Amino acid sequence: MSNIDIAQHEITAEPFYQQQENEIALYEAAYAARLPVIIKGPTGCGKSRFVEYMAWKLHKPLITVACNEDMTASDLVGRFLLDKDGTRWQDGPLTTAARIGAICYLDEIVEARQDTTVVIHPLTDHRRTLPLDKKGELVKAHPDFQLVISYNPGYQSLMKDLKQSTKQRFVGLDFDYAPAEVEIGIIVEETGVDEDTAGKLVKIGETARNLKGHGLDEGISTRLLVYAASLINQGIRPADACRMALVRPITDDADIRSTLDHAIDTVFV
Amino acid sequence: MNTDELQLYREELKCNFKLLDEVFEDCLEEALRLLSEQGVKDYLDGASLVCMIGRGVEPVLVYLEEMPEIAHRLGEETLKIVSQAVWSMSRSPNGKAIISFLQSLPEAARRLGSREQFQHYLDIVFDMMERTSGSIHGFHTTIPSPGLPDLLEQMPSLLNQLSLEGLKNWIEYGIRNYNDHPERQQDYFKLQTADSRAMLQRERHGTLFADHQRKLDLYLQACWRDKDHLVPYSRGFDELRKPMPYYDNLGIRVPDVYDDIETADGVKVAALDRYRALLAHMAAHRRWTTSIFADNYSPFQRQAIETFEDSRVDYLACQQYPGLRKIFTALHPVPDEFDCDPENESCIRHRLTMLSYAVLNPAHPYKNPQIVEFAKRFHEMMQQGAPTTADIAKLATQFITRTRQKADLTANVYFKDTEIDYRDDNRHLWLYIEMADEEEMFLEEKPQEPEEPEDEGLPPRHYPEWDYHSKTYRPDWVSLYESLHPSGDPGDIDKLLAKHSALAKRLKQMLDMLKPQNYVRIRYQEDGSELDLDVAIRSLIDFKSGTTPDPRINMSHRHDGRDISVMLLLDLSASLEETPEGCEQTILQLSQEAVALLSWAIERLGDPFAIAGFSSNTRHEVRYQHIKGYSEHWNDEVKARLACLEAGYSTRMGAALRHAAHYLANQKTDKKLLLVLTDGEPADIDVNDQRLLIEDTRKAVQELDQQGIYTYCINLDSNIEPGADDYVTEIFGKQYMVIDHVERLPEKLPTLFASLTK
Numbered sequence A: 001m002s003n004i005d006i007a008q009h010e011i012t013a014e015p016f017y018q019q020q021e022n023e024i025a026l027y028e029a030a031y032a033a034r035l036p037v038i039i040k041g042p043t044g045c046g047k048s049r050f051v052e053y054m055a056w057k058l059h060k061p062l063i064t065v066a067c068n069e070d071m072t073a074s075d076l077v078g079r080f081l082l083d084k085d086g087t088r089w090q091d092g093p094l095t096t097a098a099r100i101g102a103i104c105y106l107d108e109i110v111e112a113r114q115d116t117t118v119v120i121h122p123l124t125d126h127r128r129t130l131p132l133d134k135k136g137e138l139v140k141a142h143p144d145f146q147l148v149i150s151y152n153p154g155y156q157s158l159m160k161d162l163k164q165s166t167k168q169r170f171v172g173l174d175f176d177y178a179p180a181e182v183e184i185g186i187i188v189e190e191t192g193v194d195e196d197t198a199g200k201l202v203k204i205g206e207t208a209r210n211l212k213g214h215g216l217d218e219g220i221s222t223r224l225l226v227y228a229a230s231l232i233n234q235g236i237r238p239a240d241a242c243r244m245a246l247v248r249p250i251t252d253d254a255d256i257r258s259t260l261d262h263a264i265d266t267v268f269v
Numbered sequence B: 001m002n003t004d005e006l007q008l009y010r011e012e013l014k015c016n017f018k019l020l021d022e023v024f025e026d027c028l029e030e031a032l033r034l035l036s037e038q039g040v041k042d043y044l045d046g047a048s049l050v051c052m053i054g055r056g057v058e059p060v061l062v063y064l065e066e067m068p069e070i071a072h073r074l075g076e077e078t079l080k081i082v083s084q085a086v087w088s089m090s091r092s093p094n095g096k097a098i099i100s101f102l103q104s105l106p107e108a109a110r111r112l113g114s115r116e117q118f119q120h121y122l123d124i125v126f127d128m129m130e131r132t133s134g135s136i137h138g139f140h141t142t143i144p145s146p147g148l149p150d151l152l153e154q155m156p157s158l159l160n161q162l163s164l165e166g167l168k169n170w171i172e173y174g175i176r177n178y179n180d181h182p183e184r185q186q187d188y189f190k191l192q193t194a195d196s197r198a199m200l201q202r203e204r205h206g207t208l209f210a211d212h213q214r215k216l217d218l219y220l221q222a223c224w225r226d227k228d229h230l231v232p233y234s235r236g237f238d239e240l241r242k243p244m245p246y247y248d249n250l251g252i253r254v255p256d257v258y259d260d261i262e263t264a265d266g267v268k269v270a271a272l273d274r275y276r277a278l279l280a281h282m283a284a285h286r287r288w289t290t291s292i293f294a295d296n297y298s299p300f301q302r303q304a305i306e307t308f309e310d311s312r313v314d315y316l317a318c319q320q321y322p323g324l325r326k327i328f329t330a331l332h333p334v335p336d337e338f339d340c341d342p343e344n345e346s347c348i349r350h351r352l353t354m355l356s357y358a359v360l361n362p363a364h365p366y367k368n369p370q371i372v373e374f375a376k377r378f379h380e381m382m383q384q385g386a387p388t389t390a391d392i393a394k395l396a397t398q399f400i401t402r403t404r405q406k407a408d409l410t411a412n413v414y415f416k417d418t419e420i421d422y423r424d425d426n427r428h429l430w431l432y433i434e435m436a437d438e439e440e441m442f443l444e445e446k447p448q449e450p451e452e453p454e455d456e457g458l459p460p461r462h463y464p465e466w467d468y469h470s471k472t473y474r475p476d477w478v479s480l481y482e483s484l485h486p487s488g489d490p491g492d493i494d495k496l497l498a499k500h501s502a503l504a505k506r507l508k509q510m511l512d513m514l515k516p517q518n519y520v521r522i523r524y525q526e527d528g529s530e531l532d533l534d535v536a537i538r539s540l541i542d543f544k545s546g547t548t549p550d551p552r553i554n555m556s557h558r559h560d561g562r563d564i565s566v567m568l569l570l571d572l573s574a575s576l577e578e579t580p581e582g583c584e585q586t587i588l589q590l591s592q593e594a595v596a597l598l599s600w601a602i603e604r605l606g607d608p609f610a611i612a613g614f615s616s617n618t619r620h621e622v623r624y625q626h627i628k629g630y631s632e633h634w635n636d637e638v639k640a641r642l643a644c645l646e647a648g649y650s651t652r653m654g655a656a657l658r659h660a661a662h663y664l665a666n667q668k669t670d671k672k673l674l675l676v677l678t679d680g681e682p683a684d685i686d687v688n689d690q691r692l693l694i695e696d697t698r699k700a701v702q703e704l705d706q707q708g709i710y711t712y713c714i715n716l717d718s719n720i721e722p723g724a725d726d727y728v729t730e731i732f733g734k735q736y737m738v739i740d741h742v743e744r745l746p747e748k749l750p751t752l753f754a755s756l757t758k
Ligand SMILES: Nc1ncnc2c1ncn2[C@@H]1O[C@H](COP(=O)(O)OP(=O)(O)OP(=O)(O)O)[C@@H](O)[C@H]1O
Pocket: A016, A017, A018, A019, A020, A041, A042, A043, A044, A045, A046, A047, A048, A049, A050, A107, A152, A178, A186, A190, A222, A223, A226
């Protein structure tokens, strides 16, 4: 497939990624064996950033697909389009990735319908092929191709879970919010706020994470802490920035808001 | 539990009312679940005693129903305490008040939260009773307290507004001023006099712990990752020793009420923040204090160690949450440096409090060189490393040695401004050598946490009932038992449907009209059920003109507009057995046909749908019978249940509505419809005041409305004149329909449903 512009999928500048444990080495090993990887973790803890970083480090193009419930198999695999000479086949992102040897990252895979999810099966076992039924072609995956999917266990419901037959095709990495010291480093690096401010933000993040299961479904994500720091950089009073970025979005429960507001007022004085 | 066992327990309850036999099993099950073996025994003994007073079955029922929960919450001693209290009340002229007394207990237990508090509550009630019961010219007390029944009636609402101390003061005022005027006493305790309300207003101050318990639990969890029972205590009772906050194996003790305060220089601390400061201090102890042996220290040294340790954990807490310093400082007293006379008074508390303040607030006013020096040393120590409790104890003993004064040992202790509001009594800090061994044994024998109750059968559910007199809910007033409706022959229902086949045919046409309107067309589909001509032509034009055409030229339909779930609640009270004038069938039979047709229709439409029946036999027994659940289809099992509908007992509608609503509320649809099919107004044999259940049902409808449930009543009461002001309008507003020709119900019901959900 000569007409694919590989360059647009390549990551040229090094993304900032702060390793939490030894996930980089683990991923490299999985990649070396071309095993598909599932990354589990709460929202905004660095899953997408990690995959981007690994693609850069391995010098592989990255194709990301954000999954949603309206997505059909054709959205992944490809479809026929009409053109003036008749019909023309257009590869979907998954097919493109398989052809050019990219890392294909399916973000929030549980969102997709189960009949969509199964199209990845033949790519994720020893076959490493992708049948394009409508076109009558069997795509053999490029040796560099790898599939990565992400998954937030917090959202699990009876209706939305991966089938066992899907789950059991992946090796897994568990992500969580980084330990305080590391998370402070991330915020400082991402936004340039001073370490003291970042430390206070992380402290507030911790208080909210302590309430997970006590009225909060999820704590405050690293992403929101980064947002709060960005607001502070805009010159907003830290306590206001925290209310806006850390409390308002995550809950409407008055008791929890009162508790978090108090935490903010005793952390930022 | 098998019947033999049940029989054994039943024999232990020495009380022979027939009504008891019906509820006994359920009450016992709850008791077995919540109480120890001894507890169950005390429970049955207690109930037997309550039976013996000879006031009928009602007090026994209330005791049986309420006590397991209360004893579980406050300790099993309460079983005896309460039955004894009932006994002594029955020996007084106030026997009439016993039921109200018993009924006030669940709310008292809930609001007061500890056994001591509960005991105080009983003392208050009995004190009031004794002082207001009258004697004529020095004879035995024979005249019952005029105000007691009214007081007890008001109790749930009073407990929701007042701390225990406030309650005591309010009652005290009533007794003192109206002991000679029975009527005015009654008015006072009914809250009907101006001074009664004014007194209430005066006593109603501060922030009650019970109203903020969740916030405080959340605070401990969020900021300290700590969790324990928070148990309130009252400061209005112990005259000798003012109770202080503390924690031990049984939980964290906190005052039942705090007021907002403002310091001399205008810093305000809200009551909620006072609670948080207290919890922060205790949580800090729990995190950083290690107990040490007391035996090696003199009493003064211990006092100093406590203060220094308090300062240490405060310091660490403020490191975590710097904003706490402001609150601590505002709550910390500032003793006047020169007010204590070291020649004639023991200034030990004075010194220590000054030191504690100096440590907390760098801008302290003190000049005393020793205070300044030790505050400095304290800070150096904290900054240099992480001193432990034992390390800080050394500094504390040095402080005592260096600041010793002649008069320290006198009994004349200077107390002013030396009590630190947000600190506990430090009992956790000390170990005693003699006791150390015992302590270990104690730990081993630590009573087992009660195991999670197993969910067997369906225990009664309790629902509140609205009392329009006092404008409050009577909490957990009604016991509702849910069961599966018995089954008959499903063939009967099929026959009914066959009988109405002409009607069914007309209904079917109507439903088909309903359906397509509720389909949503989804356009731009690559694969769909039909070609979408507009888009197809556009694509073709694109194609002909050389641009890329959109391949999504199909459309499909989705069953989307009908996002509604339905609950049908059938009144199964005795009056349904009547045959209305001009009919050949009973109302029950007509309802059966109507429900069969309606179910058939709704099944065709595919809306989630459930059916239940209800009836009642006093507030102790509202029956709620499951006929069809949301997950069940309109199948033979459901038909079989519908086939053997039976009517009996009364119509306590509020509880049934609330229970039905809790199922409906779980449905994930946009709209929720609760249909109530009934032939008369809410009523029950234990209620004389007609309005009571009407008002309660009206309240229930309002509650449902707030939960997003639309309640609609189909009324078969032939006495209602359309348009007149009557109970249906009062309860349901405009959301009802009176079916005047009951024989046409089978036809009307499905049509009505269709028009409601169009
Ligand atoms: N280890 C990390 N190194 C660098 N940045 C990080 C790291 N973890 C989190 N971040 C920051 O958090 C933000 C959110 O991370 P990311 O978008 O990867 O979350 P995610 O786990 O993919 O969330 P979601 O599940 O919601 O998609 C990033 O933009 C980055 O600022």
